[in-house]
Amino acid sequence: MDNELDFSDRTVLVTGSGRNIGRAIILEFAARGANVVINARSNAAEAEEVATRARELGAEALVVLGDASELAVVEEMHRRSVERFGRVDIYVSNAARRLHKDFFATTHEDWHYHLNQQLTSAWYLAKTFVPDMRAAGWGRILHINGNDGIRGDFERIPHSVAKGGLRTLTRSLAAGLGQYGITVNEIYPGFQATRRDPKTHPEVTDDYTARRLSRFPLRRQPTPAELAWAAAFLCAPRSGAITAGSVSLDGGELWIQAR
Template sequence: MTDEFGIDGKTLLVTGSGRNLGKAIVLEFAARGANVVINSRSNADEANQVKDEAEALGAKAIVVLGDAAEKSTVLELKDRAEQAFGHVDIYVSNAARRLHKDFWDTTDEDWHLHLNQQLTASWHLAKAFAPGMRERGWGRIVHMNGPDGWIGGPTRIPHSTAKGGLRTLTRSLSRSLGPFGITVNDINPGFADTIRDLETHPGMTPGRSERFARETIAIKRQPQPAEIAWACAFLAAERSAAITGAAIHVDGGQFMIG
């Protein structure tokens, strides 16, 4: 793949990159010549498979296991990335968990778990990596958000609330970090074609997912992870320096949120 985005030689970190969107983002950047830092909460086999695929594309890659919701994991990601590559130029805050409970069954533990995973993790990443970006006068931050942050979700209230907070964090960081050559943006994937846990997405078997997509998405199919990964690469490009605080909806026209 040719790298018209100017990513070659830069270092990317993606939390939650053992599968699905995170994996696709790693491989998109690896194909463009980036060094990649892969993170999975606990599945070493998945993460190492992504590493192997990235290296097959010519990239240098490392794996760091750990929950991105924990500050200690973020600090280890920083230390390991700096040891391997010197610094991180681009990070994508992608790690997420979802639940399927109505308000009455949602516990305090659910609330704190999902706010930490979606929102606090992104705060820790910013505190860890933005100072180095400021020193170098260049950086790209991408938050994987989603429609729940705009429209809410009755069976995933903590998750939706965290996504709404993440949108505000993106806007606030874009204003704070913009003077230092750092952009901060959201990508909203919508109902992408990913592996889903049927406990958190009841009944969403592949056949039902395809029918749902035809009925609700303008392009009559689910967006592919590679399409979402391309949007991440676009936001990381040298010529995307004037795009910050934005939200790009890669949802196939499912929601058309303003």
């Protein structure tokens, strides 16, 4: 029954897809027959490597560089995607930057920048791509959220608030778009096995990782490939009754306190 996850003749756009989770999602859909639109803020080499890999999997691939928190960039992604593929059937709002400062060190500029990165960007994507989905009578929207949006984080307040807002945006869009055949869901990655910038994740040392994993029910980090498979499942035609939903890929960390 795995052919139920065949995305031939569909086009998938993923923001922040030059590495880590976004890259894995692009390659999952590419392997399943989709055309893919790769977006990275500025690293052209990373984005082109993903495009090359997607083409090796048999996909048509387009790269659009730029910051997804800027409306002009989102509109350019739309223009070029439509020009190349006709329309975007599925988009994944994944691009994010994480600030590591406590409340007292966080500036007003930090606040606005990080809310724009993770919440306003999702709004821009919806306003730009949903009209085409409504006209087609079909669409899939995924937001990559985070546990910080549920539990909060004093060292990442703008990030946590943005993720909390993204949860509300997911449900608000789902409430009105289902009638047009469009589903809206979110995935919570948790402490994934990804490359991290030490400037934004200075706390992630080997000791920190070992201590944190000792509390995981799985005793290991989830992987981007596992999350990408869940993304494909949520976007499949037979998943059309799943909307306003949250899928946790955090290894059970948030809701289960392992001893």
